[in-house]
Amino acid sequence: MTVTTNPRVPATERTAIRCVDSDVHPTPRRGELLPYIPEPWRSKYFLTRKVGEQIYYDAPDYAHSYAMRVDAFPPDGEFACSDPDLAFRQLIMEAGADIAILEPAAYPARTPETQHAMAVALNDWQANHWLDSHNNWHQRWRGSICLAIEAPEDSVREIERWAGHPYMAQILIKAEPRPSWGDPKYDPIWAAAAKHDITVSCHLSRSHHEELPMPPVGMPSYNHDFMVTYSLLAVNQVMSLIFDGVFDRFPNLRVVFVEHAFTWILPLMWRMDAIYEARKSWLEIKRKPSEYVKDHIKFTTQPLDYPEDKTELTRALEWMECEKILLFSSDYPHWTFDDPRWLVKHLPEHAREAVMFRNGIETYKLPETVPALEGQTRVF
Numbered sequence: 001m002t003v004t005t006n007p008r009v010p011a012t013e014r015t016a017i018r019c020v021d022s023d024v025h026p027t028p029r030r031g032e033l034l035p036y037i038p039e040p041w042r043s044k045y046f047l048t049r050k051v052g053e054q055i056y057y058d059a060p061d062y063a064h065s066y067a068m069r070v071d072a073f074p075p076d077g078e079f080a081c082s083d084p085d086l087a088f089r090q091l092i093m094e095a096g097a098d099i100a101i102l103e104p105a106a107y108p109a110r111t112p113e114t115q116h117a118m119a120v121a122l123n124d125w126q127a128n129h130w131l132d133s134h135n136n137w138h139q140r141w142r143g144s145i146c147l148a149i150e151a152p153e154d155s156v157r158e159i160e161r162w163a164g165h166p167y168m169a170q171i172l173i174k175a176e177p178r179p180s181w182g183d184p185k186y187d188p189i190w191a192a193a194a195k196h197d198i199t200v201s202c203h204l205s206r207s208h209h210e211e212l213p214m215p216p217v218g219m220p221s222y223n224h225d226f227m228v229t230y231s232l233l234a235v236n237q238v239m240s241l242i243f244d245g246v247f248d249r250f251p252n253l254r255v256v257f258v259e260h261a262f263t264w265i266l267p268l269m270w271r272m273d274a275i276y277e278a279r280k281s282w283l284e285i286k287r288k289p290s291e292y293v294k295d296h297i298k299f300t301t302q303p304l305d306y307p308e309d310k311t312e313l314t315r316a317l318e319w320m321e322c323e324k325i326l327l328f329s330s331d332y333p334h335w336t337f338d339d340p341r342w343l344v345k346h347l348p349e350h351a352r353e354a355v356m357f358r359n360g361i362e363t364y365k366l367p368e369t370v371p372a373l374e375g376q377t378r379v380f
Contacts, residue, residue, distance in 0.1 A: 020360025072333030182244020
């Protein structure tokens with residue numbers, strides 16, 4: 001008996017993009033990532049641990065389902081968001097995302113060389129298991145060029161290796177490594193990103209203890225202290241990018257902070273502008289710091305912190321001109337998943353289209369349309 005299946009081909013009819021999800025976390029199945037790790041690091045470093053099972057996300061219900069959506073685990077027992085077809089059904093068809101930016105979880109290693117080896121593996125794995133014609137037949141997935149920012153020369157080679165890929169939409173780095181991003185050692189990375197007009201994104205990460213944010217009074221005592229202080233990483237990187245002149249050196253550079261929250265940016269802009277006005281003659285930057293933020297930096301909506309009085313959030317969003325700096329994100333498949341149909345209701349009406357899809361299209365240089373999918377939920 002011959003069994004035939006319908007080929008996976010995109011529809012000829014196209015539909016306008018109305019929801020760009022800037023934060024989705026694919027996970028390798030057990031053993032799937034190992035073949036992509038280059039030697040000697042595969043044998044020398046990573047074979048001493050279970051590659052693909054390092055989960056560092058210790059949110060409140062971690063012991064229950066690793067802080068993931070219970071329904072995101074596939075029937076075969078693999079980890080949440082390890083099945084592209086299940087993710088496609090839940091995120092694209094049911095929740096209504098039209099484009100999803102994939103950001104593989106971080107697997108921190110102790111040396112720049114091993115960190116780079118993991119980045120190489122994650123890039124090849126994405127290309128072959130999510131962005132290939134079988135799993136991305138619908139053209140909704142977009143990948144991230146993962147980099148070890150600690151190794152700038154290796155990172156530039158990795159950018160050059162993937163810059164022409166039709167479904168790699170951004171560069172993905174971490175904020176923890178020292179020194180801060182304004183240091184000239186990172187200029188080759190910013191130059192390569194600017195050369196290829198690719199957005200650089202930084203996702204909140206859990207790194208080794210010595211790289212965690214440390215307040216001036218010392219290391220926090222509890223996990224919830226760390227959860228609150230993580231925004232300090234982004235705060236300091238924003239200031240370094242601006243005051244150290246990165247955006248003056250690379251005028252078309254775009255940076256996205258993913259899952260670092262964003263409500264803190266309003267008082268930070270006020271403070272930076274005040275310092276700028278008071279010390280303008282000593283500073284070499286050419287514009288008010290808040291102008292650099294609005295022209296070069298974006299933040300994702302998840303996590304969306306809001307007070308009991310929702311009108312206060314609305315005012316804050318309007319004051320910070322959220323239509324210029326926010327990108328919708330769901331954080332699928334984590335327990336903190338924000339459904340786009342829920343999130344859009346919390347945005348000022350005049351900013352909804354910009355945040356939900358227009359900023360995403362511009363930031364990631366996406367097409368205006370995608371192949372139509374019969375039965376897909378539409379956010380707009």
